Amino acid sequence: MDPLLKLDDFTMHYRTKAGWVQAVDGVTLSLARGQALGLVGESGCGKTSIAMSVMKLLPYNSKVVRGRILFEGRDIYSMTDGEVRKMRWKGVAMIFQAAMNSLNPVYRVGNQIVEAIVTHEPETSEEEAWARVRSLFELVGIPKERMYHYPHEYSGGMKQRAVIAMALACNPKMIIADEPTTALDVIVQDKILREMDQIRRKINMSMIYISHDVSVIAEVSDVVAVMYAGKLVELGQADDVFKRPRHPYTYALMRAYPSILGEKHELATIPGEPPNLLDPPSGCRFHPRCDRASAECSKADPMWREICPGHYCTCHNPVEIGGTWVGQVRSGKAADGGDQLGTSSNS
Amino acid sequence: MRGLSQNWAVFRESRIGMLGLIVILLFGVFGALWPIMINTVWDPLIYHPVVGFDPMLLHPSPPTKAHLLGTDPIGRDILAQLMFSTGREFLLGVLSALITVVIGTVIGTVAAYYGGFTDTFFMRVADIMMLFPFIPLLVVVGSMVRLTFFPFAIILGVLGGFGGITIILKAQALSVKVRPYIDAARVAGGSSFHIIRAHIIPNVLPLSFLYMMFNVTGAILSEATLSFFGVLNIDMSWGMMIHTAEAAGYLFDFGKYWWLWLPSGLAITLFCAAFYMVGRGLDEVVNPRLRKR
Amino acid sequence: MRRYVLSRLGQVILTLLIYITLVYFLLQAMPGDITQMYLANPKVPQAAREELRKQLGLDQGVVMQYLTYVKNFFRGELGVSFSHYPRPVWDILMERLPRTFVLFLTAHVLSFYVGYVMGRVIAWRRGRVVDYAATVVGITFWTAFYPLLALVLIWIFAYTLRLLPLNQFIEPKLWQGAPFSANTVFGYMVYGGGAVAIGLFLIFYAFLRGLKRTRRNVALAWLSGSVLVAVALLAASRAGLLVYIWDIVNHMVLPVCTLTLISFAGTMLLMRDSMLETVQEDYVMAAHAKGLPDTIVRDRYAARTAILPTVTSLVLSLASSMSGGLVTETMFSWPGLGQVLFHSALANDYPLATGALAFTGVFLLIAHFVADILYAVLDPRIAYTGQPAAEG
């Protein structure tokens, strides 16, 4: 079956006074129906830019330089405005990074959800739409009389849930959740993540989770894509990537976060600064901060290659397998994960 | 604070602002011509804006070679009046706007810095001042004591100074006050006066300057309106020129005597619009959120 | 909400007191004390002067005089006009107030609406030709010299084109032998017009309330709206009022248009700036992401929240637009509050001038109060906290 979403060498730059910001550079990935992809990377590496590209919501100063984005096999950058509107929310819904601010302050929360429903399903009556809002609120755990309240009467966590309910309103084929929980405290964060994951499984929807927090991604994704300075550096099944990270950046990133299940390891920061995307380093963009960098790294851009089946990586000197076990990935994940390399490495 | 040249670069991108600036400069040149003309080409007996009279013509006379914009009902040259008034309008507008802005800036920063009673008091005063119908008030007052040029400019300035501008400037000063270097200066032993003068006021000034432009517009329009109604005791201004024509009954035949009202009317509108446009241009410098794109 | 309204009301009454006090002392401070001039005016007969002296409490101290003045003010005893002797000031003002009110309200609603719609369009089309053109034209009108603009419009539309009547409130010839007085007709007009406006609002609200606007509902709304207007017009013509109403309306067109022209740009420019900020808000982006049509995003998301600062500034500019009203009334000989103020000031009719000035303040305060309530209705966050919510 062809994938739901496919990015093909997608490259997008922003024009600024100082020059072109290479925010997304040659990203290739695909998302199957019902699959959850985690997109992880440091702040400013271009995660939101990818999300906005998929929604076709790029600001006026952006430019798609190269590549395509296919949704259900159709290039969204050659769609008409009407087609894009139809794709939005019915096809791809999004939970914005600033979820708190994505509710209109002067309309009741329920109204904003009903509005989305009746726009996309003209055959639905308003009463039916309100009934659906009621069940959505139940699903995400907000008391249903809250439908008639204004956003400022909600707490942060409730707004977050309301935004999730809104994303689910039109039964989209996929949802992009851009840091859906960063504004919340850890306990609520965890709870909402689990709930979202359950809902996703129940209705077999695809999902892209975006976060800079490895533990969040580890908890809910089937597939993980690691991004650094506008480029994908590693992509593979969550198990593979987290148990056997091959790119030095992934490895360093995992060491920078505490393991979600409480295994102890020393937290290590990544030395140096994230690169300036106006003028990224030559060769591998990570080489100035990499402890495995060789002479080659500053000269040649490493190839995007399948280092093991289903596990892609761009590195001249990938981390060897063995002794790299850091955290634990959630158990009981999708069966198709496939432990092609055996499990002998974690000791 | 960004440097002056950088601000200028941003301002230059605003077409509206540049348009306004050019018009103001043209007015400046026009006004500067007055002393030159009266001392060289023009005979003061004929061309004096207030007491001049040309005995060779019937008045009001339409434009002629000698009087490029004609003469008014009592035989004075319109162009000379227009030129002479330009300087006066600059003086009036800038003086009263300056008074407004100085008072507003001082009260705004002091209220923001000290807070408490000072703050509440001045903000309430501003609330009330904003509700005052000044023009009707000045019409009534003016009809009793004919205000002359300088008292009028000062009254306008002072009345404006306690009004809404203090609220705006206070908000700006508040946002400056919470910046870390203010605390640093306080810890380093700077006196309140020093901190307000050296740190807060410089950061409020761009906004003050912006409101000064809008206040110039307001002052000139007020003067013109009150002059037009004849409640001011000012010898010559653009508003007075129209008042003269109206009082002599020439505005009823509007199209026929166009030179009596059109030059001065256009001058008022252009001049005020120009200052307003410069204000809008400055707005983009001061308020980065308007600038994007 | 109730607490909010009450606290606003308290503020308004307090401000009114301060205002009246200021007006009183301002006139006291004038050279040639107002009361002396009053008493010296030859038009006022001897007996009336004695009466007045007592009424004004002139034999008492300054404080008592002031208190008497305030007491009289709240009782509606504003004295007797010189120039209209012996008409009480109160009667004159009560006759003029509705006319000013109608002119002011119509012009304000119109200019606010025009400014709102245009501001919304030019913000959405930022940097295009429409934006620059509307901005320059708007600023030109906004800073135009009122009296002159009024004269130009009179000259073009009334004098040269003869499309509209020249000045004034009514056409005297038409009203000779009319079965009604102008004030009666005007009263009918105000009440009738108000009722029709409320009816129209209710009809449109009832049919177009929901988020889905079906064709049928739109058609029904327009249909019943037209029926209502037709019925009202029919009733007026059966009562023989229609010609007279038409006359008054005709006389209103020019002043209303002038007032609208000079003031729409304020709302427009503010709306533009305010909307340039809201279009960058996340919920506008989210609305786009929801796949809502462009105009809905513009109107319900970007413009709807951008309107709030515009309403604030409307409140703040009420005072200055009152001055515009004064000038307009004088220029168009519209016999309202402003004209009375101006004439009485020039005629040294102090009781009337003071009364008119005080009533201008009262009028403004009421307008201010209404605008405040309107603001709270528009922004649900206000009634909740009593404060405008911080942006963002």
Ligand SMILES: Nc1ncnc2c1ncn2[C@@H]1O[C@H](COP(=O)(O)OP(=O)(O)OP(=O)(O)O)[C@@H](O)[C@H]1O
């Ligand atoms: N509109 C824009 N104009 C210019 N540069 C932009 C714009 N939006 C983003 N950028 C730049 O593009 C790069 C990627 O930004 P992006 O928002 O995609 O990062 P991110 O990975 O989502 O970061 P975070 O985790 O902080 O949300 C950053 O360097 C940012 O400064």
Ligand SMILES: [Mg+2]
């Ligand atoms: Mg982001």
